[in-house]
Amino acid sequence: MTTETADINTSEAADLKAIAQVVADVERTQRAKDPDGFLALFHPDSLWTTAHGKVLIGFDAIAEFTRAVLPTATWDGEVTYEVAHTQFLRPDVAAVKVRQVYHSPAGDTEGAPLYVMTKQDDGRWLLHACQNTEVRGE
Template sequence: MDTTAADIKAIEDVVAAVERTQRAKDAEGFLTLFHPDALWTTAHGKVLIGLDAIAEFTRAVLPGATWDGEVTYEAVHTQFLRPDVAAVKVRQVYHSPDGDTEGAPLYVMTRQDDGTWLLHACQNTEVKAG
């Protein structure tokens, strides 16, 4: 496969940008991370097809989202399906005074002609304790 350390770094940078925009409740910054034909499934199973649907949902919920503490995202495994397509397993943790809650997103990302990586098909899964 023709992948490089630069690809891994670029993918990790997108995951870091997800964290940064979520923490800042920056809907517009978050939306720049998506491919126009993206598919997003929320942790609670809401399916959003295309950037317009993702944008409508994100603009409605992210700015008013409330949580005590902060959220962290970490790319824990990257599997290249092709040189320009990667499946990225992410560890998402909401840190709060009442204890941490965790998510286990899967991001399928695609490398664009200019070398940037975008979120293309994503499933956010809540991790239940026990």
């Protein structure tokens, strides 16, 4: 292995770790009903589509929706998020498939979000274009 290859692998490993941390922060802020913490994860030019198809274009629309919905959200159980797959589209752009599971006494239900994340000049990864999709049982 050359030093150049080792540096690329080390850099990619660091990016994968940072991306996984953003997904963990989505889980943490959702559970805590923390709109400001959640919104800190978004790029200023982001867009978001909810699991039920509501399209939110731009940070302001996402913020308005999040501040109205998240603090009063109710669910019977807890939700977990985990990275299922990361595909680097460019070194600074990643498509991240997430497994989202709502655990409740009535049984688990799933979501299958896709987060397109971008790496900022300071090294942070932010949510840029996201689509949440409900997984329906057959």
